[in-house]
Amino acid sequence: MIQALRCALAAALLLTIPAQAQDPSGVEPGQWLSTGRTWDEQHYSPMDQINAGNVGQLGLAWYADLATDRGQEATPLVVGRVLYNTEPWNITTAYDATTGRVLWRYDPQVPLRYGRLACCDIVTRGLASWQDAIILGTLDGRLIALDKDTGAELWSVQTTDTAQNYTITGAPRVYSADSGGGMVLIGNGGAEMGVRGYVSAYDADTGDLLWRWHTVPGNPADGFENAAMAMAAGTWTGQWWLSGGGGTVWDAISFDPALGLVYIGTGNGSPWSQRYRSPGGGDNLFLASIVALDANTGEYRWHYQTTPGEEWDYTATQNMILADLEIGGRTRQVLMQAPKNGFFYVLDRATGELLSAEMIAPITWATGVDMATGRPIENPLARYGTLPVMVGPGAGGAHNWNPMAYSPQTGLVYIPVTETYMAYAEAETYEPGRSLGTAFSGHDDVRQEIAEYADAHSSGWLSAWDPVTQTERWRVPYAQKGSGGVLVTGGNLVFQGTIGTTFAAYRADTGEKVWELPVQNVPIAAPITYMVDGVQYIAVNAGWGGGLAHVERAQFSQLFLGRPRLLVFRLGGTAQLPPMPAESFAIPELSPPPALTADAATVARGEQLYGANCAICHGNGARGGVKDLRHMSPETHGTFAAIVLGGARAANGMASFADVLSAEEAEAVHHYLIARANQDWGG
Numbered sequence: 001m002i003q004a005l006r007c008a009l010a011a012a013l014l015l016t017i018p019a020q021a022q023d024p025s026g027v028e029p030g031q032w033l034s035t036g037r038t039w040d041e042q043h044y045s046p047m048d049q050i051n052a053g054n055v056g057q058l059g060l061a062w063y064a065d066l067a068t069d070r071g072q073e074a075t076p077l078v079v080g081r082v083l084y085n086t087e088p089w090n091i092t093t094a095y096d097a098t099t100g101r102v103l104w105r106y107d108p109q110v111p112l113r114y115g116r117l118a119c120c121d122i123v124t125r126g127l128a129s130w131q132d133a134i135i136l137g138t139l140d141g142r143l144i145a146l147d148k149d150t151g152a153e154l155w156s157v158q159t160t161d162t163a164q165n166y167t168i169t170g171a172p173r174v175y176s177a178d179s180g181g182g183m184v185l186i187g188n189g190g191a192e193m194g195v196r197g198y199v200s201a202y203d204a205d206t207g208d209l210l211w212r213w214h215t216v217p218g219n220p221a222d223g224f225e226n227a228a229m230a231m232a233a234g235t236w237t238g239q240w241w242l243s244g245g246g247g248t249v250w251d252a253i254s255f256d257p258a259l260g261l262v263y264i265g266t267g268n269g270s271p272w273s274q275r276y277r278s279p280g281g282g283d284n285l286f287l288a289s290i291v292a293l294d295a296n297t298g299e300y301r302w303h304y305q306t307t308p309g310e311e312w313d314y315t316a317t318q319n320m321i322l323a324d325l326e327i328g329g330r331t332r333q334v335l336m337q338a339p340k341n342g343f344f345y346v347l348d349r350a351t352g353e354l355l356s357a358e359m360i361a362p363i364t365w366a367t368g369v370d371m372a373t374g375r376p377i378e379n380p381l382a383r384y385g386t387l388p389v390m391v392g393p394g395a396g397g398a399h400n401w402n403p404m405a406y407s408p409q410t411g412l413v414y415i416p417v418t419e420t421y422m423a424y425a426e427a428e429t430y431e432p433g434r435s436l437g438t439a440f441s442g443h444d445d446v447r448q449e450i451a452e453y454a455d456a457h458s459s460g461w462l463s464a465w466d467p468v469t470q471t472e473r474w475r476v477p478y479a480q481k482g483s484g485g486v487l488v489t490g491g492n493l494v495f496q497g498t499i500g501t502t503f504a505a506y507r508a509d510t511g512e513k514v515w516e517l518p519v520q521n522v523p524i525a526a527p528i529t530y531m532v533d534g535v536q537y538i539a540v541n542a543g544w545g546g547g548l549a550h551v552e553r554a555q556f557s558q559l560f561l562g563r564p565r566l567l568v569f570r571l572g573g574t575a576q577l578p579p580m581p582a583e584s585f586a587i588p589e590l591s592p593p594p595a596l597t598a599d600a601a602t603v604a605r606g607e608q609l610y611g612a613n614c615a616i617c618h619g620n621g622a623r624g625g626v627k628d629l630r631h632m633s634p635e636t637h638g639t640f641a642a643i644v645l646g647g648a649r650a651a652n653g654m655a656s657f658a659d660v661l662s663a664e665e666a667e668a669v670h671h672y673l674i675a676r677a678n679q680d681w682g683g
């Protein structure tokens with residue numbers, strides 16, 4: 001019935017809209033069919049049953065406990081009367097959207113060793129829907145289509161070379177191809193692990209590969225795949241292909257059916273340090289770029305590189321919103337992005353022309369963007385040597401994967417912004433695929449100074465950004481760094497999870513807080529809204545972890561968290577969360593660390609091993625990360641070897657390191673962590 005209605009509506013609209021393809025979400029505001037709702041990724045819904053006037057009556061309709069105590073980053077989908085959600089390890093569940101009754105659950109059985117390959121937690125950011133299929137990309141690189149009614153596998157295809165360190169955390173997108181069929185776009189991650197980035201398009205009905213586009217050039221001796229790769233190779237030096245190059249398409253993809261263009265956002269370089277990656281410098285195309293490709297063929301059309309020669313993990317994978325704006329007296333078809341590097345870019349999406357770029361947060365790596373050349377005006381001090389230098393933003397970015405949203409009603413973009421700083425230094429050695437070429441330890445006195453400055457000056461806020469004037473209209477500051485993904489609605493409401501373990505709504509025009517509810521955990525994901533039987537609902541996943549946890553969080557690590565959950569709200573909802581557990585689900589109550597018994601040489605050896613093997617997930621100087629190891633419980637200290645070497649917590653994403661660390665080396669890392677915990681305990 002719904003399917004038939006969709007086809008009828010789409011057919012009716014096709015008569016008046018000259019595009020070959022029609023975004024189904026655009027004609028069904030009650031559903032949420034794609035991760036950004038619409039192909040332009042606005043994270044906007046025109047629905048206004050819940051609005052700034054009555055949002056005070058918003059209450060919990062139902063909730064569902066989530067299986068894994070790790071970062072919950074997914075944007076759910078709603079197709080018909082069913083809400084589809086996906087969790088760490090890609091466990092995917094279909095719920096009755098009105099009651100929360102589980103209709104089916106699917107576990108793709110991702111091998112636990114992939115927990116070690118995911119730089120930023122075992123997360124997933126969402127699903128795609130296409131006719132009778134729900135489509136997911138799994139951490140181990142598979143693309144899987146499920147029957148939306150039963151959860152049975154329709155097809156499954158491996159999109160990556162499993163001998164390499166690829167992972168998938170992003171949501172697939174399905175677009176209508178000119179052929180009339182569906183085309184699934186999927187990227188991958190692994191730029192911290194030595195891979196070469198690419199995006200692939202598959203037939204949504206069969207899983208057959210339609211096209212693939214690499215983002216950085218491979219070994220010239222193998223021949224370049226296309227002219228764009230040959231052109232890009234001129235911007236690299238040395239033997240870059242040995243370290244993969246990076247530029248992974250791990251999140252943002254948008255689509256303009258009228259222009260026939262797919263837009264991809266590309267990630268950081270592999271390794272981070274440019275001296276190890278491309279010793280003679282160069283722009284290193286297409287790292288940290290927005291690239292437009294022909295949707296039917298995957299052929300390169302244009303690009304804009306946000307951070308030439310990047311070496312700070314400044315990905316341009318953050319969501320790209322397409323909209324039409326009045327700029328300088330004419331309507332421009334624009335693409336908007338706030339990548340990690342701290343600028344907000346407005347591009348002409350037909351040509352790639354840079355229209356404007358301004359800072360959304362204090363940053364130190366650049367002072368602005370030269371509009372004549374389109375290039376950043378870099379601070380030369382930001383290009384680091386072996387002595388740590390402080391650079392803002394840090395690798396967490398001024399804006400990370402947490403989706404921003406755009407309201408055509410207010411003309412504003414709502415951005416979760418973080419002000420961060422981080423110590424960057426070049427490593428003494430580099431091993432392709434095993435390290436970043438960037439040091440996370442050494443020069444402890446300098447690092448400590450930088451960490452103190454970062455703690456004192458970091459913060460987070462929700463920003464309402466005017467993309468035409470490139471100025472902030474209002475902001476909601478948060479007591480601590482970071483905040484969740486955003487939904488904006490036609491009810492003049494912005495919904496967002498807060499770092500204070502609440503879910504809140506603000507007036508979209510003024511930023512006035514009009515509703516807030518404690519939810520026992522941090523909703524870092526983007527909310528959605530949908531309508532079934534004439535009732536509008538708001539849904540969001542609440543679960544701390546992921547990339548946001550990489551922002552150093554000395555204060556936050558003491559926050560008391562409840563169970564991660566999917567939360568669904570409606571006007572007059574009366575459901576109640578169970579009381580907070582007596583003991584925190586996520587972070588054990590803090591215990592004093594054990595006394596340091598090792599000598600300085602062992603601690604130094606442990607520090608070096610930590611920097612090479614652990615820091616990518618557990619943070620610079622063991623601060624923050626997916627788990628703050630300065631705050632290990634007595635039980636964790638007691639079973640350290642079983643965890644690190646025996647894989648005792650592999651199901652939580654902590655796979656065994658027995659293949660790279662000896663028992664003695666693991667013990668040295670443990671002593672280093674005990675030393676760090678004692679340094680900071682009580683401080």
Ligand code: CA
Nearest residue numbers: 191268313315
């Ligand atoms: Ca990265």
